[in-house]
Amino acid sequence: MYPQEVIEVAEKIYPAFEEELLLEIMQSKKWLKQNAIQVICEFMLPKFLDDGDFLLTEEDVLDLYRKCLVDLSLSSLKEKGLLDGIENETGEEVFFLTEKGKKERNKLQ
Secondary structure, eight states: OOOHHHHHHHHHHHHHHHHHHHHHSOSOHHHHHHHHHHHHHHHHHHHHHHHSOOOOOHHHHHHHHHHHHHHHHHHHHHHTTSEEEEEOTTSOEEEEEOHHHHHHHHHHO
8 A cells, every 4th residue: 555645646647648558458447547656656655755755847747747658558458368378487477478478369360
């Protein structure tokens, strides 16, 4: 769980991204908001812990949007059974196509 201040900031940031994310990620608004808030909180927590300052530069905003887009896309594809992931020896998650994902990819070729 995140500190209440971080959650409040994430809930203020999310509406700025919602419309674009809905166009990119085929999920319900409820799913998108719940998962995006989680990604935003993860991004904002270090700022809160460093100095309690939530100021974002233009570059920060772009990085946060990209992080939302990538993380939410991967989560959506995993939830649909098209991707799966495992943790490698350095603790990073590595993604791969499932059998269902391979079949869908072949349909597109």
